[in-house]
Amino acid sequence: MRYVIIGGVAAGMSAAMEITRTDSKAKITVLERGQDYSYGQCGLPYVINGVVPDIDKVIARTVETFREKYGIDARTFTEVIHVDEKKKKVYGVQLKTGTALEIDYDRLLIATGSDPVLPNWKGIELDGIHPLKTLIDTKAILQDLNNKIKNVTIVGGGYVGLEMAESFHSLGKNVTLIQRSDQLATIFDLDMATIIHQEAEKHQISLILGEEVEGFSGDKRVNTVITNKGSYSTDLVLLSVGVKPNTDFLQNSAIHMNAQGAIHVNAYMQTSIPHIYAAGDCAIQYHRVKQLDDHIPLGTTANKQGRIAGANMAGNPLTFKGIVGTSIIKFFDLTxxxxxxxxxxxxxxxxxxxxxxxxxxxxxxxxxxxxxxxxxxxxxxxxxxxxxxxxxxxxxxxxxxxxxxxxxxxxxxxxxxxxxxxxxxxxxxxxxxxxxxxxxxx
Known part of the structure; x- marks a missing residue:
């Protein structure tokens, strides 16, 4: 059986390992757009402030381990550009050489995760403006911090925005956090978020609530964040305004997705095409309390869905029972x-x-x-x-x-x-x- 997995991080490699356990004759090919496999994205803020002393600590298994120990054809810098569900073929390109790829499969898993939202703001291409999603992003921020960085601006007050506010503060930076809504952490109700605001102010985080970023200015490097109500001097910007499913390459396929691009799956992680599966941040999750499909991308869910997808692909039927929307964040002295x-x-x-x-x-x-x-x-x-x-x-x-x-x-x-x-x-x-x-x- 020829298994192809698109995406080599949480869901993809959880599936790959489950396939190796279930099908001893499996031929597994994994296509990863980046250079790193199987790492803990949630640990990246703690690498930046040194709580996790080495970036390699967040890597669960290296790409060499998957190749040498488990016999997986684990490829890097390989971007998929099209899936032909009728011919059972995946088309892509090797990013370093530009070589076109065409790979046949019997079972396909889409585990491409999510990409950070990067709005089309004026000046977003300036140096000193960073997302935080990958090991490469993390290394870029660490390198940038070697410059004379005193004032940091974070755009977005969700999980990563809050964790990075604490991370930069612990490095002695002056932190400004801009949020377009009237509260941080919109996964909480406002009465509870008020406690979070008080904790931020207690640690001298400058909160700018109810303002929308419109762009950035500077000479090659960012020095000002411009909102609909004012402007703020800065030396570095972290963008944390949300994520979107990495599924643009499926737009011309018959795979059913919601309006945001998250892939619809059943309890067996099958898409609308039975031999194609999806798992992780690019897939929807059934919410047991809402009794509706939802999209709450978290590492715990990605690993569970990946394991279940791999088991089903290899002939061991398991079902995903759904989520209840649980999450937890450390923010300074509070949990x-x-x-x-x-x-x-x-x-x-x-x-x-x-x-x-x-x-x-x-x-x-x-x-x-x-x-x-x-x-x-x-x-x-x-x-x-x-x-x-x-x-x-x-x-x-x-x-x-x-x-x-x-x-x-x-x-x-x-x-x-x-x-x-x-x-x-x-x-x-x-x-x-x-x-x-x-x-x-x-």
Whole structure:
């Protein structure tokens, strides 16, 4: 069986490894546009500020390992430009030589991930303006920081924007963060985001909210960011305004995609063409709480979808059970966690929801050095089914978010939270966990 995988990072190589485990006679070809395989993109902000001391630490397996140990034809600098689903052929080009490629397949996986959004802003081509998505991006930023960089401007207040604000601050840079909406971290509701704003200001991050970037100016190198309301001097710009599925090469194919270019897949990760599969940031995910297809690109999901796609391609039927929208971010002294629906999302879906909020100690009240947890629960006011939760604090956030994520996955109600046998000892919890305190109150 000839397997071709387009994309050599999370989903693609999870699939490749699952195929090697399942089909001992597999002939696997992987086509990667860049030069690096199987690395942790989420670790890149921590490489930049030196918390992760060596960029090689985020590489799970090198391309040489896949070739020599697993017998995979792992190619680099190979860009796919067309897929012919009728002839079962992939067409591409070797970027270094310009040589055209034509490869036959029996099973095809599209695992091309996502690309950073780079708006058509005036001056975006100036030196000193960087995205952060790949190892090459990371090396470029590290190299640029060797220049006399004092003032850094981050455009976008999502996951990467927040993590990089902390990263640059820890390097002694003056950080300005520009966000076009009225809040950072729009995956949280505004009342919870206010806590994030306070943390940013506490660490001297200059917040510019409600302004849209229109362009950049400078002589070869950027020195000014121009918005619809003003201009800001800078030495370096990080662009973090979102990502888009890397699927433009499929526009003339029969593969079904949504309006944003994310590929529709079923539970077996098959596309609308049965012998073509898709996984990771370029594919949609079924949201178990919304009961709708969604697109929330995260590394955890990419690895799961890749494994399931590889198993199915090799004849071992597995199904992807869906997501509940769980994520967590470190931001200075705070941990920001969320899962399920926000109040904004519940309102958009016209669900009959209610909200409960609580400030609680992360541990027993009498035990020293406790920290406040800010918790928000969203639930169905008729059935009491859990819909979502947001938790922000210094300690114990991950514990509560994972409990809520598990509860959401299993479609539990608020009342059923009271029956959970959760871990208790004074350094970690009170006899009633804050989530159970909220359930009692509701």
């Amino acid at each position: 920001l966690g969320r899962t399920g629906l926000t109040e904004k999302e519940a309102n958009h879906l016209k669900l009959p929801y209610a909200v409960e909020v609580l400030e609680a100690n992360n541990q027993a009240g009498y035990y020293p050095d406790g920290e406040t947890l800010h918790i928000k629960l969203i639930y169905d006011k008729n059935s009491y089914a859990l819909l979502g939760g947001q938790v922000i604090g210094k300690k114990g956030v991950d514990k509560r978010i994972d409990v809520l994520a598990t509860a959401l996955y299993n479609k539990m109600t608020v009342k059923q939270l009271l029956d959970l046998d959760l871990a208790y000892a004074p350094p970690y919890n009170g006899v009633w966990d804050p989530l159970q305190q909220m359930a009692r109150k509701i």
